[in-house]
Structure formats: structure tokens, C-alpha cells
Amino acid sequence: MLFSFSRTDSTETSSIHKDTPMTQLDDETVRSMAIGAVFPDFGGKINSLDFHRKDDLLVTASEDDSVRLYDIATAKLLKTTFHKKHGADRICFTHHPSSVICSSKYNLDATGESLRYLSMYDNRCLRYFKGHKERIVSLCMSPVNDSFMSGSLDHTVRIWDLRVNACQGILHLRGRPTVAYDQQGLVFAVAMEGGAIKLFDSRSYDKGPFDTFLVGGDTAEVCDIKFSSDGKSMLLTTTNNNIYILDAYGGEKRCGYSLEPSPNVIIEATFTPDGQYVVSGSGDGNLHAWSINKRNEQVACWNSHIGVPSCLKWAPRRAMFAAASSVLTFWIPNDSNAEPTRMDTEAGVEAEHPSQ
Structure with missing residues (x-):
């Protein structure tokens, strides 16, 4: 197993939304979260x-x-x-609000076009x-520059730069790879077989990891x-539906x-922007919220109303999170008994551009 990277050459606010500053997020606000809008028109699971940002x-x-x-x-x-x-599998924003990176589902062996930089x-x-x-x-995209990382079932993690086609660095490993940048873009983490988490300096990743963590017992x-x-905590979600905060x-x-457990569905968990709470899906179709400072005390539990959510993220600047199956x-803070808004989505639809 190779543990070091090698370099290669080459506001308007609607009535459903409450603008709660993150500094005011507390147990009461978290407990009040409820569905504010529903978009039901997908023809399959949201990946x-x-x-x-x-x-x-x-x-x-x-x-x-x-x-x-x-x-x-x-x-x-x-x-x-x-x-x-190509299909649409993993996706993340670049720094530009109308540009995204999207991974492919089809024809990977034939074309090798595993990632695309798309203009929406x-x-x-x-x-x-x-x-x-x-x-x-x-x-994941670096929060500070044009670098991004991808982890694949081909047992590699690759570092890329939006400005060039060629891979900038590669890590070979065993198991399912998972990657993440810290919020300052100074450090990135790579998870690998056996519950090992390796930390790299983003500026000198070719020197290998500077630290390794083990999730003991799992x-x-x-x-x-x-x-x-704030960069002080890491949130790990495992394939057997355990969540750890390190x-x-x-x-x-x-x-x-x-x-x-959620057979055939990998759940996702998320920090709130202040880093004080964690929200997660579960195999029983419920959503759970915990306060990190109160250790194992659950703050809230909600019925997701959509089965087991495979995607869950909290918005960076709002008292809001999105959950999807x-x-x-x-989901937004709810001050009343108003019914959620069911959205009829008739926005412009475009097929894949001929150049793709």
C-alpha cells in the first residue's frame, strides 16, 4: 500500500424561509426544524x-x-x-456559482471521462x-483554490486542478476511499481500509501524511x-451507520x-455551520440531531417523510438543511403549523450539450 501522493507532470427571502443567523442557533431552533419545501419530481434516487459556499x-x-x-x-x-x-453521480460546486464538477456513471472503461467540469x-x-x-x-473542492479531489472504487484518490486536464497527484490504497478538505483548505483527510484516517498538508501532500487517526473498535x-x-472537529460516517466525531x-x-441499519443506502451526516450540532439520517427513516457539547444527548428526532435520506447537508450561511432520497x-425553523410548500418545478430543462 502506498501512503504518499506522487505528483504527476501534467437576496430575496421567501415566506418559507427564516433568516436565522448561525450565532443564534440553539437547541430550541434546532428542535423547531420542519419541512418548508418539497421537490418530488425526480425520476430516481438523488445521488x-x-x-x-x-x-x-x-x-x-x-x-x-x-x-x-x-x-x-x-x-x-x-x-x-x-x-x-455520462450520467450524474457525485457533484460539487466550484467557486463560481454556475459551475460544478460532476462524476460520471457510464462508460468509464470506454472513455475514462470520469469527471466533468460543467457550466450550468x-x-x-x-x-x-x-x-x-x-x-x-x-x-470535494478546495475552499481556497482551484484544486479538487476524488476518491474512486478503483482504489485511488486523485488530486486535480480545474485549469488542466491531467491529474496532479495520486494515492493508491485498499478499500473504499473517502476525502475531505478542512474549511481553511490547509489540510485534507483521506479515509482508507480498517478505519484509518490520514491527514495531509495541502501544500506538500507529496511528502506523505503528517498524522494518522484510527477509529478504535470499528x-x-x-x-x-x-x-x-472551525477546523476543530471531524465527522465520520461509516458504512454500518455509525457516526463519530473526532x-x-x-x-x-x-x-x-x-x-x-439501511441496507443498500449509505446515510450522510452533517455539521451545523457553527460546529455545535450534528444532524444525520437513519435506516428507520428518521432524522436525528445531537449537541456535540452535550456528548450523547439527542436534541431532536424527526420523521424525514421521504424514507431513508441518502443525502443530507446543512447550508453554510443559513438555518436550513436539505435532505433527499x-x-x-x-428544512427550516418553523414558527407555525403551516404546511410545507410542494413545489411545481417547471424551470427550463436542457439536454446534454452536443459537445459532451
Whole structure:
């Protein structure tokens, strides 16, 4: 097993939305979260979703080969594009609000076009990234520059640069790889077989990891990593539906939660932007919230109303999170008994551009 990277040469607010500053997020606000909007028109499971870091935008990638862009302040679908040739699997925003990176589901062996840099503005593929030979299961963009990372079932993690086609660095490993940047872009984490988490300096990753953490007693594969916004904590979700919160500096386990199993569905958990709460899906179709400072005390439990959510993320700048299965839901603080808004999504739909 190779543990070091090698370099290669080459606002308008709608009535459903409450603008609660993150500094005011508390147990009462978290408990009040309820569905504010429902988007039911997907033709299959939603594979992944991502919020833009600075704009009120959300993007989804679905098994129906669609990529959809939403305005989260107005709960409005802005655009839908279909990608029948390559499919739409993992997705994340670049720094530009109308550009995304999307991984392919089809023809990976034939074309090697495993990643695409897409413009949602004019539905063009700006660049292909070739290298992975199997499905990508983890994808993340650096918060500070044009670098991004992908982890694939071909047992490699690759580092890329939006400006060039060629892979900039590669890590060979065993097991299902999972990757994440910290919120400052200084460090990235790679999870590998046996519950090992290796930390790399983003500026000198070719020197190998500077630290390794082990999730003691659990050798299940890590399917998701997230850093808290202050960089002090790491959130790990495993394939057997265990959640761990680690100290990002020393690797000590701060909290751990075991959730109901969800056969064939990998759940996702998320930090709130202040890093004080964790929200997760579960195999029983419920959503759970815990306060990190109160260790194992559960703050809230809600029926997701959409079955087992495969995607779950909290918006970076709002008191809002999105949960998705084959239905997308926006959750917001609820001060009344108002019914959630069911959205009729008639925004422009475009097929895959001929250049793709």
C-alpha cells in the first residue's frame, strides 16, 4: 500500500424561509426544524447534493441523469440539465456559482471521462478529467483554490486542478476511499481500509501524511468525512451507520452514535455551520440531531417523510438543511403549523450539450 501522493507532470427571502443567523442557533431552533419545501419530481434516487459556499444555491445529481440548480432563498428550481451519455453521480460546486464538477456513471472503461467540469449557465462541458476506471464515491473542492479531489472504487484518490486536464497527484490504497478538505483548505483527510484516517498538508501532500487517526473498535469503511467550520472537529460516517466525531488535532473520539441499519443506502451526516450540532439520517427513516457539547444527548428526532435520506447537508450561511432520497426537502425553523410548500418545478430543462 502506498501512503504518499506522487505528483504527476501534467437576496430575496421567501415566506418559507427564516433568516436565522448561525450565532443564534440553539437547541430550541434546532428542535423547531420542519419541512418548508418539497421537490418530488425526480425520476430516481438523488445521488448527491451540494451547497455553494457563498451564494444561496444548491445543486443535485440524480439517478435520472439530471443535474438541478436551486435558489434556496426562494425555494425555486432554476435549471435542469440531463446527461444521458455520462450520467450524474457525485457533484460539487466550484467557486463560481454556475459551475460544478460532476462524476460520471457510464462508460468509464470506454472513455475514462470520469469527471466533468460543467457550466450550468450555458450547459457546456468546460473540461473532462480522465483517470478513474470505476465509480467515484467521494468528491470535494478546495475552499481556497482551484484544486479538487476524488476518491474512486478503483482504489485511488486523485488530486486535480480545474485549469488542466491531467491529474496532479495520486494515492493508491485498499478499500473504499473517502476525502475531505478542512474549511481553511490547509489540510485534507483521506479515509482508507480498517478505519484509518490520514491527514495531509495541502501544500506538500507529496511528502506523505503528517498524522494518522484510527477509529478504535470499528473497522467499517468510512463513507463520508466532514470538517467543522472551525477546523476543530471531524465527522465520520461509516458504512454500518455509525457516526463519530473526532478531535481534528489529536484524533480522540469525542462522540459516537449508532443508527438503524439501511441496507443498500449509505446515510450522510452533517455539521451545523457553527460546529455545535450534528444532524444525520437513519435506516428507520428518521432524522436525528445531537449537541456535540452535550456528548450523547439527542436534541431532536424527526420523521424525514421521504424514507431513508441518502443525502443530507446543512447550508453554510443559513438555518436550513436539505435532505433527499428520491425526493428533495428543505428544512427550516418553523414558527407555525403551516404546511410545507410542494413545489411545481417547471424551470427550463436542457439536454446534454452536443459537445459532451
